[in-house]
Amino acid sequence: MAKTLLDRHDTVLFDLDGTVYHGSRPIPGAADAITHVRERGRAVRFVTNNAAKSPESVAEHLVSLGVHAEPTEVSTSAQAAAVVLRERLPADSVVLVVGTAFLEAQVRSVGLRPTRRHGPEVAAVVQGHSPDTCWADLAEACLAVRAGAWWVACNTDATLPSERGQLPGNGSMVAALLAATEREPHVAGKPEAPLLRTAAHSAGAASPLVVGDRLDTDIAGAAAAGFRSLAVLTGVATPRRLLAAGPGERPDYLAADLGALTRDLSAGELEIGPRPGWRVTVKGDVAVVESAVGEGDGDSLDLLRHLCHVAWSAPVSSVRAADVRAESALAPWELG
Template identity: 80%
Template sequence: MTETLLDRHDAVLFDLDGTVYHGTRPIPGAAEAIAHVRERGGNVRFVTNNAAKSPEAVAEHLVRVGVAAQPAEVSTSAQAAAALLRERLPAGAVVLVVGTASLEAEVRSVGLRPTRQYDPEISAVVQGHSPDTCWSDLAEACLAVRAGAWWVACNLDTTLPAERGQLPGNGSMVAALRAATDCEPVVAGKPEAPLLRTAARSSGATSALVVGDRLDTDIAGAVAAGYRSLVVLTGVATAQRLLAAEPGERPDYLAADLTVLTREVSVAELEIGPQPGWRVTVEGAVATVENTAADGDRLGLLRHLCHVAWSSPVSSVRAADPLAEKALASWDLG
């Protein structure tokens, strides 16, 4: 009997932009894949580093792009930051908020008292993205951090995608406060573990699977949290980036997109490792690819190459035959 990913994992933690949608455009097959996870009895969580939007707003956006979602299924870095504050601070402690009203509401929901101005009673500072953050907000936070307040950043994303291009993200504002205080924040969002662990706990998962398109946030977060991960190639991950991945950002499974969750594909086929149809040998730092079966799968080749590159120093890849050359060219390799 074929063991699939949904047989092995009882909850799937989905990244959003680049995995489920591109801004306002749904990624083909994503909605059907998420529905299939639910039909199979798996729990679903939508995990986002975005601390500016409430779970209700995120769920509404998902519904607009055709993905059924409830606010309770959404886990944000604002929620993860609030959970960290609750674990460390006594009830009623004062927390200076740099971010949106949604972040402020999360702080209040865990029994803490949000404020926007410095006061000697402040126990912590929590910082999340807001397009309205200005110098005066950072100044209040600076005073609090320099006075010894515990500093939590929702995420360190230096940029965020917009229709006009990449714009400054929360990490850019965090960098300004870091420069002014010589302090480092505790980080709640990906690639750190708290956000994914909060999402997994809320789903009751015993074996969560993290799915995303970014190695440096989604997959690195999964590694930090101790969860298995699937990288999909619908966002920023590329073949070259995968081959160069550091140990802390290497996925367990690789697929083209989320539709793999709807098919009876074996775990063994999706795992990074040797794949049928290909032989890869390494001499020096050069990997040579040879096709050994006419139906050799190009995704299988990429999984095989990742296995080789992650265990041996590989600086270049070359083909030994026309079929291998064609497959490598499809990944912009060779």
């Protein structure tokens, strides 16, 4: 029997916003999919770039949306940043914190001394999102970084989703400090590897699968960590964005949503690659799609997997249908 996705992987590392929920709204089928993963005996980790919230508050939010979660299953970029600092700095080193009290507590938990003011003893600066960060906080960090302190950013997400829309994220504050110091931070969160590796290590994972909706953070982070990844189309990723993905942002698998984890699909059916039922040829920079009679009943998602395979091998700027069936299959993706 062909192996399913969960036969190949012993741990699933789930992104949250755009993958499991949209703010205060659960994504349909996500809770059932996560339950199924647990029932198959696979470890679950919830991985978030948000450094402002504690694992307890993240788990509480998930439970309120019908998703079983324990604080020990939550990995945040604040925790990853603390691990990065501990690995490089001697015990009891002073770290200037720009962020929430939770980030400060994480610094203290790994045997380092947090402070909020620059001084000659400051060895590093760690910066995470906080809605209370102001000019004075950035000024202290600027002085420390310009004096030679090592700078660690929990993440560099430019925006933060909210019920009102996209708001400035930690990356926007990092950009301000970068402009003032002309230095580059070491990044702990996605798309860098430390956060995902920390989450996988906490589960004792040998073959983790990263699941997310953002190519530039979730999928790129998986690539940086050397993990395989599943992209879902419930958040930021779009078919056009997938076709244009660079080498470090290309998922191994593609599904419409987390429901794919509950179906008895072989891993091969979810992989990016040539699919039966479709033929795609590139003429110039146009991908021409035609249905292949007698080669299977490939659906529109299969076609998208096939198109990604083609577009990642040759430059494709547009897609054209060569027959009615191909036109119908392209319609949901607005690629025709």
